[in-house]
Amino acid sequence: MDEIIQPTITFKAIGHQWYWSYEYSFISKNFNIKKLNFDSNLVFENELNLGELRLLQVDKVFVLPINTHINVIVTSYDVIHSFALPNLGFKIDAIPGRLNKFPLFIKREGVYYGQCSELCGVNHGFMPIIIKGVKFNVFHNWVQKNLN
16 A cells, blocks of 8 residues: 555565575566576675675675666565665565565666675674666666576
8 A cells, every 4th residue: 555656676585594585576478477586695705806895795696777666575584684775775674474565766877785784693794785776678688698
């Protein structure tokens, strides 16, 4: 009832100890549902490339289109986590057995860094989040590349 605008894309972020999983669902032209699932893990300090940020770099970046209404669903597999990206202006708890959601609208291209900001255990500081905001056609190409 609180949605004013129908979102174009919905994705789900799932907190695990000590990484994030992401899920996209798409309906193809012949009405088949296709899913894109992947885990995003911390890149350890000895594996970093020049220019990458320590404790904030992930092996798989989460890509989203800019200037698009997005519905974000957040949950957890094990303990309470917190999906936080300060530069995008949100922090939402990921709670086992509960789906929390919020609208997202990224206004400009860029790389946005965040991490779990809940004390979810000994390694909670090692759950970084990276969202890369790109133009819709770049997002579409990225999805097609990763679905196949």
